Amino acid sequence: MVTLAERLPVYLDHHATTPCDARVVEAMVPHLAGTFGNAASRSHAYGWAADAAVEQARDRVAALIGCTPKEIVFTSGATEADNLALFGVAALAGERGRHLVSVATEHKAVLEPLEALRRRGFEVTLLPVPPDGVVRVADVEAALRPDTVLLTVMAANNEIGVLAPLGALGALCKARGVLFHTDAAQAAGHIPLDVEALGIDLLSLSAHKMYGPKGIGALYVRRRRPMVRLEPQMLGGGHERGRRAGTPPVHQIVGFGVAAEIARTEGAAEASRLRGLRDRLLAALRAGLPDLRVNGSLDARLPHNLNVSFPGVEGEALLMALRAFALSSGAACTSATLEPSHVLRALGVPSDLAHASLRFGLGRRNTEADVDAVAVATIAAVRRLRALRSGAPAPETSAPAAAS
Numbered sequence: 351m352v353t354l355a356e357r358l359p360v361y362l363d364h365h366a367t368t369p370c371d372a373r374v375v376e377a378m379v380p381h382l383a384g385t386f387g388n389a390a391s392r393s394h395a396y397g398w399a400a401d402a403a404v405e406q407a408r409d410r411v412a413a414l415i416g417c418t419p420k421e422i423v424f425t426s427g428a429t430e431a432d433n434l435a436l437f438g439v440a441a442l443a444g445e446r447g448r449h450l451v452s453v454a455t456e457h458k459a460v461l462e463p464l465e466a467l468r469r470r471g472f473e474v475t476l477l478p479v480p481p482d483g484v485v486r487v488a489d490v491e492a493a494l495r496p497d498t499v500l501l502t503v504m505a506a507n508n509e510i511g512v513l514a515p516l517g518a519l520g521a522l523c524k525a526r527g528v529l530f531h532t533d534a535a536q537a538a539g540h541i542p543l544d545v546e547a548l549g550i551d552l553l554s555l556s557a558h559k560m561y562g563p564k565g566i567g568a569l570y571v572r573r574r575r576p577m578v579r580l581e582p583q584m585l586g587g588g589h590e591r592g593r594r595a596g597t598p599p600v601h602q603i604v605g606f607g608v609a610a611e612i613a614r615t616e617g618a619a620e621a622s623r624l625r626g627l628r629d630r631l632l633a634a635l636r637a638g639l640p641d642l643r644v645n646g647s648l649d650a651r652l653p654h655n656l657n658v659s660f661p662g663v664e665g666e667a668l669l670m671a672l673r674a675f676a677l678s679s680g681a682a683c684t685s686a687t688l689e690p691s692h693v694l695r696a697l698g699v700p701s702d703l704a705h706a707s708l709r710f711g712l713g714r715r716n717t718e719a720d721v722d723a724v725a726v727a728t729i730a731a732v733r734r735l736r737a738l739r740s741g742a743p744a745p746e747t748s749a750p751a752a753a754s
């Protein structure tokens with residue numbers, strides 16, 4: 351009998367979301383029906399048990415990024431954390447200024463709140479990036495003004511995996527008295543992050559990008575040097591020290607905590623395994639398709655990301671040909687539209703090459719066999735599509751010798 355799992359494609363789309371680790375699921379289940387209490391109930395054991403579970407998870411999430419538990423505000427995910435950081439800081443900026451600085455390659459969860467703030471009278475500077483996608487510290491420095499209240503730059507890009515120079519940006523912001531927010535949804539759990547060493551004041555997290563459940567995330571809000579003040583965006587009960595009202599979803603938070611603990615203890619070893627797989631995939635693809643173009647810096651990059659353009663093919667046609675694999679072309683979030691991704695456009699990738707891009711996002715369950723298989727299939731599909739285009743007979747589609 352063919353099971354559902356056997357019919358599903360090989361998952362290579364870990365920037366869109368990740369599966370829950372089995373240990374995460376196991377830890378969550380008891381909190382759904384057994385110890386199901388409301389963590390805010392102070393008068394009985396159900397509430398105490400829920401509260402203890404939430405606080406243990408808070409400790410674990412804090413440990414992942416080097417902050418104290420009181421600095422963690424649980425939210426419904428990174429989108430809400432980004433909204434809370436931007437609207438929350440802007441609402442209290444007052445006399446200090448009405449200028450915000452960010453980068454063109456940010457996630458929509460940052461770009462759209464910034465656009466909303468612009469409509470409310472704030473001034474927003476969106477910096478361009480060079481072709482490698484790494485924002486230049488000198489450009490940021492030149493953009494900061496006496497009335498700048500906040501810089502927001504994502505830690506790792508969700509499409510091209512490119513990393514920001516967080517430490518240099520944090521130091522710059524400290525020197526200028528500007529708050530520094532980073533959306534670390536793609537970075538946390540995958541590369542080391544220490545908010546003290548990096549000088550970060552606000553940081554957004556998402557559990558489902560690091561093998562935890564969907565619908566839960568957090569905003570780190572610095573409490574010392576400086577103490578960051580935020581206007582809550584969700585009112586109605588004073589949860590999370592008054593910073594985010596709403597009954598804490600205990601099972602989600604517990605799952606997030608376990609995912610954070612696993613990432614903290616196993617993340618480095620897994621990252622080096624995935625870097626090996628990613629490099630193997632790139633070498634195999636290059637051997638068969640020497641004219642491919644890697645989008646974004648290969649050095650300043652998440653270890654499990656590869657984003658490549660194949661000249662002369664359509665990303666959509668390529669995805670159809672690669673149905674045995676779960677991949678995405680352009681931006682996952684906007685791939686319903688046929689607009690080329692705003693990130694690739696910001697890098698200056700021409701429209702035809704942006705349309706010819708694939709994003710490979712490797713993860714915990716992927717093996718050498720998976721990357722070898724997707725390399726063989728991609729090479730064959732690209733050659734076939736190019737042959738169809740040129741009207742020539744399809745070339746031999748056998749794979750090159752596996753690269754190591």
Ligand SMILES: *Cc1c(COP(=O)(O)O)cnc(C)c1O
Nearest residue numbers: 427428429457459508535536556
């Ligand atoms: C996935 C993602 C988000 C949104 O996170 P949710 O938890 O799904 O709301 C925000 N920013 C980046 C960079 C992401 O990759």
